[in-house]
Amino acid sequence: MPRTTPLSDIRNIGIIAHVDAGKTTTTERILYYTGRKHTIIDVHDTKDLKTSTTTDYMEQEQKRGITIQSAAVSCFWNGKKINLIDTPGHVDFTIEVNRSLRVLDGAVVVFDGVAGVEPQTETNWRLADNYKVPRMCYVNKMDRSGANFRRTVQMVRDRLGARPVCIQMPIGSEDNFFGHIDLVTMQARVWFSDEKDSKWEEWPITDDLADKLKISNAYDRELLGQISQYRTELVDSCLELDDAAMEAYLESGEEPSVDTLRACIRKATITGAFVPVLCGSSYKNKGVPQLLDAVVWYLPAPTDVENIKTVDMDGNPVGERKSSDDEPFSALAFKVLNDKYGSLTFARVYSGVVQKGVSLLNSTRGKRERVGRIVEMFAKDTNDLEEARAGDIVAFVSLQETDTGDTLCDANAPVVLERMRFPDPVISVSVEPKNRTDQDKFSVALGKMVRADPSLRLETDMETGQTILRGMGELHLEVTLDRLRTEFGVEGVMGRPQVAYRETITRPVSHVYTHKKQTGGAGQFAEVKIEFEPQERGAGYKFVDQVVGGTVPREYIPSVDKGLQVQKEDGVLAGYPTVDFKATLVDGKYHDVDSNALTFEIAAKACFREAIKLAGPVLLEPVMKVEVVVPEEYLGDVIGDVNRRRGTILGQLERGANIAVEAHVPLSEMFGYIGHLRGMTSGRGSFSMEFSHYEPVPKNVADEVIAKQGKAA
Numbered sequence: 001m002p003r004t005t006p007l008s009d010i011r012n013i014g015i016i017a018h019v020d021a022g023k024t025t026t027t028e029r030i031l032y033y034t035g036r037k038h039t040i041i042d043v044h045d046t047k048d049l050k051t052s053t054t055t056d057y058m059e060q061e062q063k064r065g066i067t068i069q070s071a072a073v074s075c076f077w078n079g080k081k082i083n084l085i086d087t088p089g090h091v092d093f094t095i096e097v098n099r100s101l102r103v104l105d106g107a108v109v110v111f112d113g114v115a116g117v118e119p120q121t122e123t124n125w126r127l128a129d130n131y132k133v134p135r136m137c138y139v140n141k142m143d144r145s146g147a148n149f150r151r152t153v154q155m156v157r158d159r160l161g162a163r164p165v166c167i168q169m170p171i172g173s174e175d176n177f178f179g180h181i182d183l184v185t186m187q188a189r190v191w192f193s194d195e196k197d198s199k200w201e202e203w204p205i206t207d208d209l210a211d212k213l214k215i216s217n218a219y220d221r222e223l224l225g226q227i228s229q230y231r232t233e234l235v236d237s238c239l240e241l242d243d244a245a246m247e248a249y250l251e252s253g254e255e256p257s258v259d260t261l262r263a264c265i266r267k268a269t270i271t272g273a274f275v276p277v278l279c280g281s282s283y284k285n286k287g288v289p290q291l292l293d294a295v296v297w298y299l300p301a302p303t304d305v306e307n308i309k310t311v312d313m314d315g316n317p318v319g320e321r322k323s324s325d326d327e328p329f330s331a332l333a334f335k336v337l338n339d340k341y342g343s344l345t346f347a348r349v350y351s352g353v354v355q356k357g358v359s360l361l362n363s364t365r366g367k368r369e370r371v372g373r374i375v376e377m378f379a380k381d382t383n384d385l386e387e388a389r390a391g392d393i394v395a396f397v398s399l400q401e402t403d404t405g406d407t408l409c410d411a412n413a414p415v416v417l418e419r420m421r422f423p424d425p426v427i428s429v430s431v432e433p434k435n436r437t438d439q440d441k442f443s444v445a446l447g448k449m450v451r452a453d454p455s456l457r458l459e460t461d462m463e464t465g466q467t468i469l470r471g472m473g474e475l476h477l478e479v480t481l482d483r484l485r486t487e488f489g490v491e492g493v494m495g496r497p498q499v500a501y502r503e504t505i506t507r508p509v510s511h512v513y514t515h516k517k518q519t520g521g522a523g524q525f526a527e528v529k530i531e532f533e534p535q536e537r538g539a540g541y542k543f544v545d546q547v548v549g550g551t552v553p554r555e556y557i558p559s560v561d562k563g564l565q566v567q568k569e570d571g572v573l574a575g576y577p578t579v580d581f582k583a584t585l586v587d588g589k590y591h592d593v594d595s596n597a598l599t600f601e602i603a604a605k606a607c608f609r610e611a612i613k614l615a616g617p618v619l620l621e622p623v624m625k626v627e628v629v630v631p632e633e634y635l636g637d638v639i640g641d642v643n644r645r646r647g648t649i650l651g652q653l654e655r656g657a658n659i660a661v662e663a664h665v666p667l668s669e670m671f672g673y674i675g676h677l678r679g680m681t682s683g684r685g686s687f688s689m690e691f692s693h694y695e696p697v698p699k700n701v702a703d704e705v706i707a708k709q710g711k712a713a
């Protein structure tokens with residue numbers, strides 16, 4: 001079958017933003033305008049009614065009003081195919097944004113025009129930086145009271161360190177938001193209705209525009225007085241990227257054509273030279289068709305971005321795969337979903353073509369997978385496909401062996417594609433089925449959830465035998481249990497959330513341990529001398545072999561490393577994993593008969609236990625970056641409360657009519673905070689938090705934690 005959409009006509013994009021900035025609403029409008037959907041159901045409405053928007057179809061999303069699952073949706077605009085991934089804004093689900101960004105070629109970052117740059121926008125922006133995702137900004141909610149385009153653009157500059165260049169600017173704001181000035185074509189687009197099908201009028205830009213539209217707000221009028229400055233900034237920024245156009249301009253004074261400007265904006269977006277900024281109100285149906293135009297014009301096709309890197313089993317780069325149908329098949333699974341169709345594995349195809357019915361290699365696991373059905377998602381609905389090609393985002397139905405992050409490829413040309421990076425969980429709870437009789441069903445379902453979400457971990461507590469679920473926040477774990485109920489029909493209960501503490505050392509120690517045993521016939525012998533040194537936060541564990549002269553035989557050195565790796569998981573203070581240290585094996589002794597791999601492993605473990613106690617061990621706790629947004633009258637109470645929670649205030653910012661307080665607060669002090677905040681602010685405060693870093697726990701608190709764990713310091 002020939003390719004139906006040329007690779008250069010595909011746009012794999014995501015919409016990313018802070019909670020409530022309007023991603024879902026914007027996605028709904030996109031689906032409407034692209035003709036795939038003929039009724040608009042508003043998020044406003046679904047919070048009360050039992051109707052469902054297209055992407056928010058899970059029960060708990062409606063309940064909480066946040067998009068938990070990101071779904072891939074395909075649509076067409078001006079002959080180009082847009083594969084759209086809606087990503088959630090809530091911090092506990094950063095992982096969803098993370099894995100979407102990994103497989104996307106471009107992103108639209110949606111801002112709430114009142115709040116501007118919010119914490120999660122910042123986090124997502126940095127993630128997009130990591131994955132080098134080209135992006136554009138869309139300042140939404142220009143119709144809301146307090147909307148301020150100029151401030152939002154300034155925040156993009158200051159807080160995100162980006163170079164925003166406006167390609168549109170708003171005409172009016174709040175109730176008098178009429179549309180935008182297109183700074184590329186130099187036209188005013190004016191909407192006189194909020195109806196979804198209302199057509200805009202194109203007006204020339206004249207000095208009396210504000211008068212004609214009866215815009216009285218001084219700020220809005222001032223902004224309209226600056227059109228020529230904004231246009232000059234756009235033209236100058238474009239000319240920097242096009243020598244020929246610059247020369248023509250310098251010679252004749254003639255401004256570049258619309259086509260030249262568009263080519264420059266595209267180049268700037270893809271290379272990151274600047275970030276184009278658009279504006280609108282998705283809810284009031286103003287600006288979304290032009291946002292779609294911009295997606296098609298400026299965001300990259302799969303062929304415009306760097307080739308995907310291939311790696312060896314340890315994750316080291318070995319080569320790359322070109323985005324082309326002519327290359328052998330390769331795809332990356334970025335999401336596994338269990339729904340009424342069975343399991344759905346969402347994958348981004350990087351190269352080659354796969355027909356349904358063929359067998360592929362899961363090169364990450366060394367397992368074969370048969371491709372039964374291939375489907376394209378239109379939110380909840382599925383289109384069956386005969387094949388998937390380079391650049392496509394598709395779902396494979398009922399794969400058996402493939403988890404998030406795995407590579408699927410042609411077995412005759414195996415490769416492993418660069419994996420996604422996942423953070424370590426910071427919180428854990430014990431979980432069990434509500435009814436004992438559900439134990440098996442519960443374990444199977446939980447296993448499936450964990451396979452689908454790499455930011456979840458499952459463990460068994462060795463002492464109590466309890467099942468422990470680890471995740472990125474209280475809400476993350478709650479939602480996981482909720483999904484067990486709705487998707488697998490099994491109810492679970494969870495214990496009190498526990499913080500994922502860690503341990504580390506504060507001073508270097510050099511220690512010798514001799515393992516010696518004479519039991520009956522054969523003896524056991526191994527001696528190791530290991531230097532332990534503290535490392536910077538986040539460094540993890542490093543093992544260095546500096547043995548000279550074969551005092552520890554080569555073949556036993558990996559056993560020393562293994563012994564340390566096992567033992568470091570059970571720290572000397574309270575049994576938490578020991579992190580951020582370097583262990584250098586400098587010397588040792590062996591015995592021809594009595595030494596073997598096991599004796600060296602035992603010696604390394606014992607050496608660790610003794611040495612770490614001498615190396616000033618301390619307990620580390622996860623510290624969260626918290627942002628609390630409250631009306632000014634509650635500011636004093638909120639700051640006092642943050643201080644009582646061992647928090648450090650980082651700063652305050654105006655956020656529309658409210659004040660945002662930024663602080664670092666230990667996670668252990670934040671359990672159940674939302675209830676407390678609501679009580680303190682009569683329900684008017686909101687907050688968000690995300691993991692920031694690990695920090696030593698103050699002595700008095702550490703003593704309590706250690707005592708609870710029942711280990712002696």
Ligand SMILES: Nc1nc2c(ncn2[C@@H]2O[C@H](COP(=O)(O)OP(=O)(O)OP(=O)(O)O)[C@@H](O)[C@H]2O)c(=O)[nH]1
Pocket residue numbers: 017018019020021022023024025026042043044065066067068087088089090140141142143144280281282283284
């Ligand atoms: N006034 C106004 N409200 C809007 C606009 N866009 C979205 N909203 C409203 O803002 C709220 C949040 O919108 P959503 O589309 O759910 O936001 P989201 O970013 O998808 O939120 P999450 O899925 O929770 O991350 C809803 O009540 C929307 O109706 C807009 O342009 N103007």
